[in-house]
Amino acid sequence: MAADGTARNTIHGLRRRVESLGRKTVAGVEELGHGGTLFGESLFWLIMGPRRRQPVRLDAVVAQMVEVGIGAVPIVAVLTATIGVMLAIQGIYTLRTFGAESQVTLGIAYSMVREFSPLITGILIAGRSGSALAARIGIMKINQEIDALRVMGIEPVRFLVVPALVAMVVMLPALTLFGDLIGLLAAGIYVSADLGISLSAYADNIINILSPNDLWHGLGKSVIFAILITLIGVVNGAAVSGGAEGVGRYTTRAVVHAISAIVVTDMLFAFVVTRG
DSSP: OHHHHHHHHHHHHHHHHHHHHHHHHHHHHHHHHHHHHHHHHHHHHHHHTGGGTOOOOHHHHHHHHHHHTGGGHHHHHHHHHHHHHHHHHHHHHHHGGGTOGGGHHHHHHHIIIIIIHHHHHHHHHIIIIIHHHHHHHHHHHHTTHHHHHHHTTOOHIIIIIHHHHHHHHHHHHHHHHHHHHHHHHHHHHHHHHHHOOOHHHHHHHHHHHOOHHHHHHHHHHHHHHHHHHHHHHHHHHHTOOSTHHHHHHHHHHHHHHHHHHHHHHHHHHHHHHHHO
8 A cells, every 4th residue: 555655646746747847848838939929029010110100219229229238338348358368368378388379369369259259248238138128027017007008009019129129139239349349459468468469460360360250250149149138038027927026036037048048049059150
């Protein structure tokens, strides 16, 4: 009898785990579908809004651009400069083993422009602006402001999502390009001090090494990151329930999901592009 009870408990526990996994899988698929629908609706209102006399408000887009981009300039400069110096330090230390430390510029240029600048900037904006977007949408949902917009005949996607999406798609690549310049400059200052290479010679090496494709590689990823950050923030904000505690929980969830999506997408993007 005891053995039968243990077996039943084991089967029951296994069934609960499978059911929990199934529910989480279905919820994940629903969130993916919600994100895809939001992206499609955003494109629709961006293109068709003027024809329906509901254009996307330019002042809202500009306000979002200032919040997403201008406010993030100092921290982006600090982090990308730090990453640039770190790449220079590690590169010189590693290449010195082979007596090839003068080739450090090659690794700095490719690593900064193709990988670290878009990645670090994307993660920073996910934590800074993605969380703010999720919190704002969540608070509006709790206060029934989104329902009030529908009652007034205002489409919430056009009013709330599209300005944030446009601002993110414009400003994240701009911040990435800014990060490229700051990171390469900071790395050049360290290389100049350590190896005695002039900044002009360093700049010439960077220009000779990098091609437009390298630049577009990083900027293309930043556009994808911008879309992911916005959609994940909105989806999690729209899922908020349970008052202020729910806002905090889903804001944290939005940041975790956005950073995870950025890292995985970065890996997949690098794999696909480098196969060509």
